[in-house]
Structures are given as C-alpha cells and as structure tokens.
Amino acid sequence: MTPAAFLDRDGTIIELVHHLNDPADVRLIPGAAEAIAQLRAAGWPVVIITNQSVIGRGKLTEAGLEDVHAEMNRQLAQQGAQIDGIYFCPLAPTIKDSTVIEDPMRKPGPGMLLQAASEMALDLPRSWMVGDTVSDMLAGQNAGCATILVQTGYGASYAHDKGAVTYEVADLSAAAKIILNEEQS
Secondary structure: EOOOOOEEOOOEOOOOOOOOOOOOHHOOOOOOHHHHHHHOOOOOEEEEEEEOOOHHHOOOOHHHHHHHHHHHHHHHHHHOOOOOEEEEEEEOOHHHHHHOOOOOOOOOOOHHHHHHHHHEEEOHOEEEEOOOOOHHOOOOOHHHHEEEOOOOOHHHOOOOOHHOOOOOEOOOOHHHHHHHHHOOO
C-alpha cells in the first residue's frame, strides 16, 4: 500500500467559485499544477476528494460535473500535471454546521477517502488531506490522515478548532513541500 495526497478541489486546486457549474469558470490556482506534478513525480498518487452539493441542489448534472473536471484536467495537463482519481459526493447539506457528519460520503465524513483507499490500495495513516475548509480537515482526520490547511479559498478565514489541522500553509505548493519533506524524514 502506498500513501496518497488527497486534495480538495475548490479553493485548493482551482479558484473558488460559488456553486461552480460552468467549465469556462475553471481557473487553476497559481502553482497548483506544479505542486501536483511534483507530488506525482515523487511517487505520490494525487486524488481529489470534493463535495459537489451543486448536483444535489439541481444546479449541475453529473455529466456537467464531468465537463468541469475535463476542463480542470485539460488545464492541469497543459502544465504537465495529472490527477490519479476524483471522488465526489453529490449530496446537498441539510444543516449549516460543516463539522457534523450528515452522510459518511460527504465531508467531514471520511467515506470518499475510505473508498479511494480501498479501490486504489492507499495507506491512509501515511496519507495527507489538503484543503481549505474545516470539513476537509475533519474528513482527513476522520480517515486517519495528517492534514494541511491552505490559505487559498476559504482557508484565509478558517476560524475553527485548529486541532484538526496538522499544518497551515499559504497554498498547495507549500503543502506539497511539507508532504515531500515529511516523507524524506
């Protein structure tokens, strides 16, 4: 089994767009593609773990989500990067508290990470969850991963218990450096 870098999508890899439903609105965060390429070059599978309530809210279909991901993947490929897997939860939340597990597949539940680990033979205790929200941090923690909060997206206004955060950094580039340095030591 190998460790993986689990990454949130919105606000971590691509710019945060509220209820993103148009591939034309996909823009990579500067340095994200290079960070992903560095992780993969070092042998780390890179897996996206993303809540997509836009589907549950009826604002996007799964086919539309595939179009959004195709555009993201196209932009990543232009910069020499690729993703090993994408896991998404289409459920819309029914409560406002992003620290409560409403469904095991929806972050902060660990379901998507557990599914990816099972399907891809990934070692969760040696893996990392990188994201910009409390639900990202808790999903990683609930799956047994170390966590890195990035200050892109919602991360700059993160005002929750820091107990779920292993590291806090500026962006995905800085997170990749920590992951690669920790693996060396």
